[in-house]
Amino acid sequence: MAESAALYLRLVRAQIRAQWQYRASFVLQLFGAFALTFVDFLSVLVIFSHLPYLAGWSLGEVAFLYGTSYIAFQFADLTVGQLDGLGDKVQRGDFDLVLIRPRGTLFQLLASDIALRRLGAMAQAGVVLGFAFSLVNVHWTLGRVLVLLTMPITGFLVFAGVWIIGATTTFWTTRSMELVNSVTYGGQFLTSYPMNVYGAWLRRIFIFAVPLAFVNYFPALYVLDKRDPLGAPDFVRFLAPAVAVALLVVASRIWRFGVRHYRSTGS
Amino acid sequence: MAIVEVEDLRKTFSVTRPRTGARGPLALLLRERREVRAVDGVSFRIEPGEMVGYIGPNGAGKSTTIKMLTGILVPSGGLVRVAGLEPSRRRVELARRIGIVFGQRTQLWWDLPLCDSFDLLRYIYKVPAERFRANLAAYVELLELGPLLDTPVRQLSLGQRMRGDLTAALLHDPEVLYLDEPTIGLDVVVKERIRSFLAQLNRERGVTVLLTTHDMDDIERLCSRMIVIDHGRLIYDGSLEAMKDRFGGERVLVIDLEEAAPPVEVPGTRVVKVDGPRQWLRFRRADTTAAEVVAAVAARARLRDLTIEEPEIEDIVRRIYSGAAAPIDTH
Numbered sequence: 001m002a003e004s005a006a007l008y009l010r011l012v013r014a015q016i017r018a019q020w021q022y023r024a025s026f027v028l029q030l031f032g033a034f035a036l037t038f039v040d041f042l043s044v045l046v047i048f049s050h051l052p053y054l055a056g057w058s059l060g061e062v063a064f065l066y067g068t069s070y071i072a073f074q075f076a077d078l079t080v081g082q083l084d085g086l087g088d089k090v091q092r093g094d095f096d097l098v099l100i101r102p103r104g105t106l107f108q109l110l111a112s113d114i115a116l117r118r119l120g121a122m123a124q125a126g127v128v129l130g131f132a133f134s135l136v137n138v139h140w141t142l143g144r145v146l147v148l149l150t151m152p153i154t155g156f157l158v159f160a161g162v163w164i165i166g167a168t169t170t171f172w173t174t175r176s177m178e179l180v181n182s183v184t185y186g187g188q189f190l191t192s193y194p195m196n197v198y199g200a201w202l203r204r205i206f207i208f209a210v211p212l213a214f215v216n217y218f219p220a221l222y223v224l225d226k227r228d229p230l231g232a233p234d235f236v237r238f239l240a241p242a243v244a245v246a247l248l249v250v251a252s253r254i255w256r257f258g259v260r261h262y263r264s265t266g267s
Numbered sequence: 268m269a270i271v272e273v274e275d276l277r278k279t280f281s282v283t284r285p286r287t288g289a290r291g292p293l294a295l296l297l298r299e300r301r302e303v304r305a306v307d308g309v310s311f312r313i314e315p316g317e318m319v320g321y322i323g324p325n326g327a328g329k330s331t332t333i334k335m336l337t338g339i340l341v342p343s344g345g346l347v348r349v350a351g352l353e354p355s356r357r358r359v360e361l362a363r364r365i366g367i368v369f370g371q372r373t374q375l376w377w378d379l380p381l382c383d384s385f386d387l388l389r390y391i392y393k394v395p396a397e398r399f400r401a402n403l404a405a406y407v408e409l410l411e412l413g414p415l416l417d418t419p420v421r422q423l424s425l426g427q428r429m430r431g432d433l434t435a436a437l438l439h440d441p442e443v444l445y446l447d448e449p450t451i452g453l454d455v456v457v458k459e460r461i462r463s464f465l466a467q468l469n470r471e472r473g474v475t476v477l478l479t480t481h482d483m484d485d486i487e488r489l490c491s492r493m494i495v496i497d498h499g500r501l502i503y504d505g506s507l508e509a510m511k512d513r514f515g516g517e518r519v520l521v522i523d524l525e526e527a528a529p530p531v532e533v534p535g536t537r538v539v540k541v542d543g544p545r546q547w548l549r550f551r552r553a554d555t556t557a558a559e560v561v562a563a564v565a566a567r568a569r570l571r572d573l574t575i576e577e578p579e580i581e582d583i584v585r586r587i588y589s590g591a592a593a594p595i596d597t598h
Binding site for chain 2: 003006007010011014017018019021093094096097099100101102103104260263264265266
């Protein structure tokens with residue numbers, strides 16, 4: 001485990017060295033990602049220039065959702081987003097190169113092709129989160145601090161799990177990543193807003209099927225001390241870590257199933 | 268004990284394609300499933316230290332076999348054992364004991380200096396530091412990679428990159444080395460350098476080598492044994508010499524006479540061309556020997572000079588592929 005972590009860091013450092021060779025374009029991409037995501041946040045500001053509350057949520061509270069969603073998502077995009085290229089790897093036969101090395105397949109893919117420019121988007125999310133805290137008045141307790149600290153991690157794990165499951169489908173249909181992206185990238189957009197703005201069926205999907213409501217919505221209810229407009233019982237607010245772990249277990253099973261399919265069909 | 272054992276190995280793919288006759292949008296809906304037997308009951312054994320050429324036309328099932336030998340693909344039937352392990356079940360364990368070089372694909376890190384790739388592989392394969400240093404030094408010297416170690420891989424020529432890939436595949440001391448078209452696209456000088464390196468590797472380190480190639484010079488220069496497959500079936504397994512004997516077909520005796528003469532008549536031969544005093548006599552190995560033909564010619568005409576043209580190995584292989592030569596039973 002420790003040896004794998006050390007190897008992971010070694011491989012990531014190698015990619016930083018590689019990307020640093022194209023310094024100018026790297027720096028530009030970093031700033032590009034930073035600036036582009038700000039435009040995203042403008043849409044939140046536009047909504048609140050017309051309304052004082054969105055479905056019972058203030059600007060500061062939505063900014064909190066936005067910031068926590070973004071940090072979790074960008075962290076996932078940074079570390080597992082390269083799975084978007086799996087379809088191409090499968091099609092070109094490059095996935096074979098992963099299978100001939102004495103390491104786990106998912107480990108090798110996650111340790112390669114890291115898009116460090118995502119760090120730019122994460123920096124932006126931090127700025128938005130700071131803005132959120134300047135507007136909302138949180139009554140800090142030990143519990144709230146703990147939940148706040150776990151949010152980026154559990155949110156990241158939920159996104160990562162969804163991403164891995166989605167990418168696995170490319171073992172069957174190499175071109176399904178567009179559809180998967182509508183769930184991952186789309187999920188990032190949808191979790192930037194409170195769940196209760198959506199229709200009942202969409203909410204159910206995000207709670208039971210693709211559990212993105214646990215990325216930030218339920219934990220945020222606790223941190224911001226809000227009553228759930230949907231009437232979910234209070235313990236659901238603390239379920240995020242359990243949901244994240246369960247999802248990852250499912251994801252790794254599905255991944256193994258996908259690799260087994262690849263190894264029996266070869267494409 | 269054999270280091271590579273393959274017995275009645277099979278791989279069947281099921282492919283879907285438009286039903287015959289269906290056109291346009293209908294073709295998307297009306298599809299039929301078809302079984303393709305990529306490898307259809309292949310058996311062979313390779314002893315440690317052998318260097319074997321694995322050849323066949325495109326689509327014969329060569330890569331599918333290699334993929335089952337490396338654990339990339341799971342066989343549909345039959346048995347595979349490499350270094351005593353079943354590849355599809357012990358993929359990770361086996362990966363540490365085999366090396367693979369794809370002529371058309373690199374395993375090196377494109378944007379990093381060559382030495383960085385070697386260093387990363389050292390950790391991926393958990394090569395002990397001492398061994399790594401010794402192996403790296405040895406291969407860098409043999410393949411003359413010293414001046415290239417700090418060059419990013421993307422700036423290397425194809426030949427330089429191939430030398431880098433060979434080193435990368437050997438740093439962990441594999442017992443078996445698979446080479447898939449290792450000389451493809453390389454110029455004659457580089458080809459020769461790689462061949463002599465492989466010969467030396469096999470001789471001095473006893474590495475077992477299985478090589479797929481379309482370049483018959485690779486086989487002639489390196490492999491004492493070749494396995495030929497086509498349509499997923501084994502059609503020849505044996506030495507190059509024996510193959511020439513069996514499938515070699517016709518040889519040609521070229522004679523230069525003192526002066527122009529009518530075609531020389533020798534039993535078992537046929538004059539296929541006459542050009543002034545030079546004549547070409549074709550004969551089959553099975554019918555007569557070169558010595559007999561030469562003696563017969565000398566008895567009938569005054570010889571100045573002669574040469575014997577052996578069939579090109581490419582021609583023999585082409586004949587085998589095209590079905591001109593009868594497949595042999597190897598069991």
